[in-house]
Amino acid sequence: MDDLEKCLRELDEYLPEDVEEYLRSGMRRRACERAFQLACENLLDICNMIISDVGLGMPRDSRDTIRKLASHQVISESLALRLEELIGFRNLLVHQYGRVEDSRAHKQLYGESGDFYEFLEEIERFITSKRDGSGERRTN
Secondary structure: HHHHHHHHHHHHHHHHOHHHHHHHHHHHHHHHHHHHHHHHHHHHHHHHHHOOOHHHOOOOHHHHHHHHHOOOOOHHHHHHHHHHHHHHHHHHHHOOOOOHHHHHHHHHHHHHHHHHHHHHHHHHHHHHHHOOOOOOOOOO
């Protein structure tokens, strides 16, 4: 979780609010994309650790990783849907399935950081509930 928070701090530091400023610097754009990619990978690592620890079975792919947590009330369904989109956008950036327009990338990067923070909050609640033995889980 610390690594994810570090990536989010870097993304916040590098990502300008103004799209024109973002478009002017290739190095800044690539730094933002890389911080976003690493944040997504850290998010998936956290999910996979929980899946392993709780014994939820082997996920088929990264989206299934998110779905498993939602189906076992570790995270909310609404957050899971947004995280699946976030991971899909990460795949577009990394694997270059199609050219992503830089202005669209800025909008995605700028708009999705809240989902990472919501994820961290929900995971923290889950961990705390397990630690104090309440076993309390989310209801959707």
